[in-house]
Amino acid sequence: MLDINIISYGLGSIGCQIAKFILEKEGLKIVGAIDVAKEKIGKNLSSVLELEKQLEISVSGNAEALFSNIGADLVIHATSSRLEEVYHQILGCLKAGLNVISTCEELSFPYSKHPSIASELDRQAKAKGVTILGTGINPGFLMDTLPIMLTSPCKEVKNIKVRRVMFSGNRRDSYQRKIGTSLSQDVFRKMINDEKITGHVGLFESISMIAAALRWKLSNIEVLPPEPIISENEVKTTCMTIKPGQVAGLKSVAYGLKGKEKVITLEFISHANVKRPYDEISIRGVPNIRQKIIGGIHGDIGTIAMAVNAIPKIMNAKPGLVTMIDLPILSATLHDMREHVKWRK
């Protein structure tokens, strides 16, 4: 049986971790790698991934050229959160006849914010007979797929609240910077105003996905600007020291509204002072359901696993743009990945 041939598109922190995980998995093979960073282009993939084992792959800066030289089954795409920024990259993959799984947050449910991009991606994927999915731990699981699925034993649902409380102090450096760690309050607020800190990207998409699944016609989706969480103590993280009065992290809140009623509330809280991380879902309905993941789920590991565990579902899916509510439930893909695929080619 042939391996499932993968191209790694994007070798930032998440892209590199995904590539390393793919290299560990039986039945998967990396046949190409793409990044835009000049310092990575031309390098051997193993040195970018900081692996001892040499790989026979050098990082390409030209996706189109790579696609025309190398046959593959699927692209794992991890470059940016914003669909407008990555749209042309993904379209290039589809035009080359490649399935795509992307960690682009705005691709997880793009129909509300980017309807024309969504329909163009869907059209192109169908034309080429391939499938495209945006997924990750959040959006993709904790604040949308999981709460949606938890409504399935409900006769009625009045409202849904989801809260993610994360410990950020052991996350990657770029993540800690992204949430404003160790900034002063003033600088934090200025960076919010200048949109240099955006908070968690995906709350809008998660709310859209929940509403679509439940057929709730929302009058509005309100994403509030992130609020700083100020540290009272000195805190050392893996890469910085937060002084009292400085920012330990942030809180992002968003609402799905029917008139004035908040039928969906998502709260994303991530800072270096969190002692007991958790993910909690509260459904008010018949019956009420209160669910908690004690200790939470590590964001990077979760996103890497979701992206790779989605591979067989995408290989088996009907062509077009799909979201997590179109697919059969994902699971861990243990043993040989090829056993999870019903080959359609």
Added chain:
Amino acid sequence: MLDINIISYGLGSIGCQIAKFILEKEGLKIVGAIDVAKEKIGKNLSSVLELEKQLEISVSGNAEALFSNIGADLVIHATSSRLEEVYHQILGCLKAGLNVISTCEELSFPYSKHPSIASELDRQAKAKGVTILGTGINPGFLMDTLPIMLTSPCKEVKNIKVRRVMFSGNRRDSYQRKIGTSLSQDVFRKMINDEKITGHVGLFESISMIAAALRWKLSNIEVLPPEPIISENEVKTTCMTIKPGQVAGLKSVAYGLKGKEKVITLEFISHANVKRPYDEISIRGVPNIRQKIIGGIHGDIGTIAMAVNAIPKIMNAKPGLVTMIDLPILSATLHDMREHVKWRK
């Protein structure tokens, strides 16, 4: 737009509650009802359901005759837990070209225990272009679909433990009797030996489903005989009084084994002394995941909701026998049920 026409097959406690829920739902219409009980046959459905509103449906004792007289889209089937007992009923529905959703526990994942029945049902459904699903809260959700889905952010899974701790004191009379409530220990053990008390039906199927999703090749599935939970105090339930030393309920345990290693452990605990019901899933892997539904989920309401919420997924599914891991994730089906269906006829 036409209603989705439903036949209610089985008017026991769960069947009646499902029928009542269907009557409340926009876009669904009950067009026929079937039961084997002589005291129900010929009666108006509204009197069997104890409704004030009169319905123009009388309960039939002859499924074949009903199917040949009445066109419908789907049968909701709720008669018995054992597939061998209900197999001919379900086959009759399929032969009449009707989609089927059944609460039959052994249908939730029938491939391991009843492979020949499973393949005959699949063959017949495909021949008629209809779909058949077994579902409910458990099996169907709490001990299989949900733990499977919770492995999707995992890179590795070593083992899975699921524990359901239920308060039985407010459940229907037949349920309280089924778990041995207020029996003496001796009578309980005799009834276990005589297979008059079987414990929870579905642990075998839930383990089979988890193993299938994760591609775990189990060497054995071990379902232990139920153990009585003895009450220390006098307890009054909705329909009986338990004296000290009598049975308050039971505990059923089952294992999915790889050699001597218990990779799946399911514990089902249901008795009248439970103060804090919960459902808990513990996944040992990368990462570890510990999830808890605080307060648990009421079994009857959950099963009723799952069966009805599955309707659009079954109307949209490919023909054949399907299980919960083949379908897109379920959710509550709010508003008009027809909005959730992509009509294929």
